[in-house]
Amino acid sequence: MKTKVGVLSAGGDCPGINSTVHWLVYSALDKDLVPRRGTMFEITGILDGWKGLIEMKPGKKDSIKRWSMPLDTAVVRTWDRYGGTRLGTSRINPFDPKKDQSEVIVENYKKMGLDALVVIGGFNNLGVAYKLYRMGVKVVGIPKTIDRDLSGTDYTLGFDSAVNIITEDIDRLRITAGSHSRIFVVECMGRKAGWLALEAGEASGVPIVLIPEHDFVLDRVIELLKMRKRSGKRYSIVLVSEGAKPRGMEEVRERRGRDGFGHYYLGGIGGFIAEEIQKTTQMEVRYVALRHLQRGGSPTAYDRRMGRKFGIAAIDMIVNEDFGRMVSFQHGDVTSVPLKKALDRLHLVDVEKFYDTKNYKSLDQIL
Numbered sequence: 001m002k003t004k005v006g007v008l009s010a011g012g013d014c015p016g017i018n019s020t021v022h023w024l025v026y027s028a029l030d031k032d033l034v035p036r037r038g039t040m041f042e043i044t045g046i047l048d049g050w051k052g053l054i055e056m057k058p059g060k061k062d063s064i065k066r067w068s069m070p071l072d073t074a075v076v077r078t079w080d081r082y083g084g085t086r087l088g089t090s091r092i093n094p095f096d097p098k099k100d101q102s103e104v105i106v107e108n109y110k111k112m113g114l115d116a117l118v119v120i121g122g123f124n125n126l127g128v129a130y131k132l133y134r135m136g137v138k139v140v141g142i143p144k145t146i147d148r149d150l151s152g153t154d155y156t157l158g159f160d161s162a163v164n165i166i167t168e169d170i171d172r173l174r175i176t177a178g179s180h181s182r183i184f185v186v187e188c189m190g191r192k193a194g195w196l197a198l199e200a201g202e203a204s205g206v207p208i209v210l211i212p213e214h215d216f217v218l219d220r221v222i223e224l225l226k227m228r229k230r231s232g233k234r235y236s237i238v239l240v241s242e243g244a245k246p247r248g249m250e251e252v253r254e255r256r257g258r259d260g261f262g263h264y265y266l267g268g269i270g271g272f273i274a275e276e277i278q279k280t281t282q283m284e285v286r287y288v289a290l291r292h293l294q295r296g297g298s299p300t301a302y303d304r305r306m307g308r309k310f311g312i313a314a315i316d317m318i319v320n321e322d323f324g325r326m327v328s329f330q331h332g333d334v335t336s337v338p339l340k341k342a343l344d345r346l347h348l349v350d351v352e353k354f355y356d357t358k359n360y361k362s363l364d365q366i367l
């Protein structure tokens, strides 16, 4: 028996995706496992996410070559150590009410003769995967997003690498901040979730962390900075999540509008805070938005390991016909949950449990 599997990555890229594909292919093509599994696998990488499945004309050789690639161990051998996604990605919503292309995807899935589709995605794209599952596509999801905002799993690929980059960059900024006795406002990603800011804040020990789950008061931020100065600190760093906002105000949005799923692109809150501090105090302030730097580079050891676990688990799920589910990491174990559960709601910071709303940082006490 032969099982033909397509794999694609959709939405924002992140370190760990290539590691996942590497191990998915290695596991799928492991000859020793054929007798136990009762099937041989053929793996096809779909290029540029949903775009590949929409644009592809499965009857045309050139089109197949443009939008897909056969994956074997020789092709993916070195992928595990590289960030981003070698399969490419896009931010297309196939269920966009203005142009619904979901039927095209289902047709192409059938025409390609696929028996299953592995979707490496975050909240929006696993949402697409779930809808396609309900239309008959045998889907397995793998969670990835540096935001770590998916329910049903303790981990999403890319988070650890991003936390490491933010931490390293803050280490760098400390040096110049200290030399000049300046305040640095550093903006990180995360959309509605403050996990990146909170955990990078813990790792780097920055004194003030602002997260989307708790609206901050600018005067209090300034007061905290002044207190630090009075206590003899030469410099301060404020780490702010892109979705954080001052009480009574809206999130700061980028000019480029909305993505394919209708969400505004966020960004600029760091600049706003920096200007306000500069205006109301004598302190010298600089602003750095880490933007896509925090999503680039190679995966940390942790993301490589998680990619390995997730890729292997996805193939096991196909063997067991566990479709409509997402690979999940819970309490140290790899397991799976129904996609529906992962999409129930965004996994946000529980402020009461994790955040000090007076001093704007992680709550360090043991509850």
Ligand code: F6P
Binding pocket: 012, 013, 091, 122, 145, 146, 147, 189, 190, 191, 242, 265, 266, 295
């Ligand atoms: O969802 C992941 C994420 O990195 C968010 O943190 C960020 O707001 C967004 O993607 C940026 O999207 P893009 O790469 O399309 O600019």
